[in-house]
Amino acid sequence: MIVTVPLGVLKAGVISFRPKLPPRKIQAINNIGVGVVEKVILSFDDPFWRLSKTQPRRVFYISDTQGEFPAFIDASDSAGRPVLVAFLTGEHVHLLETDAEAMVDRASQILKSIFGDKYRAPTSVHVTNWGTDPFSLGSYSTPTVGVTAKDYEQLAQPVGQRILFAGEARRRTENTPGSSKAPWDPESVRRGASWVARSTCN
Numbered sequence: 001m002i003v004t005v006p007l008g009v010l011k012a013g014v015i016s017f018r019p020k021l022p023p024r025k026i027q028a029i030n031n032i033g034v035g036v037v038e039k040v041i042l043s044f045d046d047p048f049w050r051l052s053k054t055q056p057r058r059v060f061y062i063s064d065t066q067g068e069f070p071a072f073i074d075a076s077d078s079a080g081r082p083v084l085v086a087f088l089t090g091e092h093v094h095l096l097e098t099d100a101e102a103m104v105d106r107a108s109q110i111l112k113s114i115f116g117d118k119y120r121a122p123t124s125v126h127v128t129n130w131g132t133d134p135f136s137l138g139s140y141s142t143p144t145v146g147v148t149a150k151d152y153e154q155l156a157q158p159v160g161q162r163i164l165f166a167g168e169a170r171r172r173t174e175n176t177p178g179s180s181k182a183p184w185d186p187e188s189v190r191r192g193a194s195w196v197a198r199s200t201c202n
């Protein structure tokens, strides 16, 4: 069996392993942290933030409080219509969970303060909920104070030649944790493929 659920799901203990996972594995799951980054996706009739209609433009905002909409990414070309993706981190993600409307208003206020008369209200909005979605329970793995390389090694260790662990948090090097490269990095894929081949041939 290959377990690829996010670290947040493993931490929450919603999956029961029988027999229980070894203490060192549980310690690694507990030691490595999970951070939350959310997105507010704003759709508009007009890309009023662009200097030219065809040239994408990112908007950066320095707030008094850390994590409050530091970047609005122009995703219009991939979305096929004028779209800004606003990032939210830190304590603000909890406000998004409790009062999404207020946070969408705040994102709009920021754009209004930057663009003045050019600003147009969004025509539709979508907010993510990576932090509370039971199938993610967080966005990215993150080192915490006291975490060691051994924790990452332990997290990736198979248990009893029966259970393999793969996915974003199981790779420590080359900055791959927190990226979609991590589950597909050559070492993980090779390890998983050869392990499956051995298991099915035995």
Ligand SMILES: Cc1cc2nc3c(=O)[nH]c(=O)nc-3n(C[C@H](O)[C@H](O)[C@H](O)COP(=O)(O)OP(=O)(O)OC[C@H]3O[C@@H](n4cnc5c(N)ncnc54)[C@H](O)[C@@H]3O)c2cc1C
Pocket (backbone or CB within 6 Å): 004, 005, 006, 009, 014, 015, 037, 038, 039, 130, 134, 135, 136, 138, 139, 140, 166, 167, 168, 169, 177, 178, 179, 180, 181, 182, 183
């Ligand atoms: C806001 C945000 C922005 C990102 N931006 C980028 C980026 O620009 N570039 C980049 O490279 N990466 C980015 N990433 C990271 C990238 O998306 C992840 O690292 C990658 O998707 C992780 O893949 P994974 O297979 O480990 O986990 P996932 O893709 O999360 O897959 C885990 C799977 O497990 C399933 N699952 C969960 N719980 C259970 C359960 N109890 N039982 C059964 N199945 C379960 C889930 O449904 C899911 O299908 C971003 C992530 C976030 C949150």
